Amino acid sequence: MTDNREFEIVYDTELPGTPERVWEAITDGTAGWMFPTDQWPDVQTVKEYPTHLVSRMEGPDGWFNQLEHVLEPLDGGRARLHYVHSGIFADNWDEQYDGASKHTEFYLHTLGQYLKYFDGKPVVFTDVQGPAASQRPDGFVQLKKALGVESAAQGSRVELELDGVGRLSGEVDFSNEHFLGLRTSAAMYRFFGRNSFGAPVGMTVHDFSGSGDPEATAKAWGDFLEKVYA
Numbered sequence: 001m002t003d004n005r006e007f008e009i010v011y012d013t014e015l016p017g018t019p020e021r022v023w024e025a026i027t028d029g030t031a032g033w034m035f036p037t038d039q040w041p042d043v044q045t046v047k048e049y050p051t052h053l054v055s056r057m058e059g060p061d062g063w064f065n066q067l068e069h070v071l072e073p074l075d076g077g078r079a080r081l082h083y084v085h086s087g088i089f090a091d092n093w094d095e096q097y098d099g100a101s102k103h104t105e106f107y108l109h110t111l112g113q114y115l116k117y118f119d120g121k122p123v124v125f126t127d128v129q130g131p132a133a134s135q136r137p138d139g140f141v142q143l144k145k146a147l148g149v150e151s152a153a154q155g156s157r158v159e160l161e162l163d164g165v166g167r168l169s170g171e172v173d174f175s176n177e178h179f180l181g182l183r184t185s186a187a188m189y190r191f192f193g194r195n196s197f198g199a200p201v202g203m204t205v206h207d208f209s210g211s212g213d214p215e216a217t218a219k220a221w222g223d224f225l226e227k228v229y230a
Helices: 019-027 093-117 139-147 214-228
Strands: 006-015 043-048 052-058 064-074 078-088 124-129 157-162 166-175 179-184 187-192 202-207
Touching: 006 093, 019 052, 019 064, 019 078, 019 093, 078 093, 093 166, 093 179, 093 187, 124 214, 139 179, 139 187, 139 214, 202 214
Parallel strands: none
Antiparallel strands: 006 078, 043 052, 052 064, 064 078, 124 202, 157 166, 166 179, 179 187, 187 202
16 A cells, blocks of 8 residues: 555635635535535535535545635635645546546636526536547547537637537637536536546536436437547
8 A cells, every 4th residue: 555645636716706605606506517416425524604614525444535615705706715625545546636636627617617607507417428439548639629629729719510419609618638618608518538537538518508408418418429439
């Protein structure tokens, strides 16, 4: 058993929402920007509304996973967030740490997009995983090409017509070698190049239209990904 199993990821950012709204988003609203966490058996070891929240999960052999959020109000209805993710990775430490630290920036960016454009709206969340073939080294590049956004910079407007999915009109709100975010007036689409971290490419849809159908969404995007990697 190695000594370096423990990890700590620290991230500081400003968010377009008051501490109260950020608190709501990181407790009851996670499906709007990350994924539903209501099934997690975590314990809130610190709960000082709306400025300090520590959620912790523990397991055998000293294993733990802990998220700390420290919120400070700023002028203009904004908040400063000090975020600390700590715990233990039992396997593939380097790969898991690399993946978790890079995911942090993308998730917290998406939290900011949620607070700015969709705060408090009911959401239908869908998670779609690509096939095993997407784990190839250029898997995420392949997806960007299929979407037609391989050369679209962050902030670009896009009009996409995707086979089986339909028309997407919106903005590339995040783009780097590992992640892509597309935001329309009614939804956020998050694409994860997890092929870099030993897993298939994946995506989530956060549908705020009021008429989201998770089964239809999962089938349409699942079929799209199967074609991309056929």
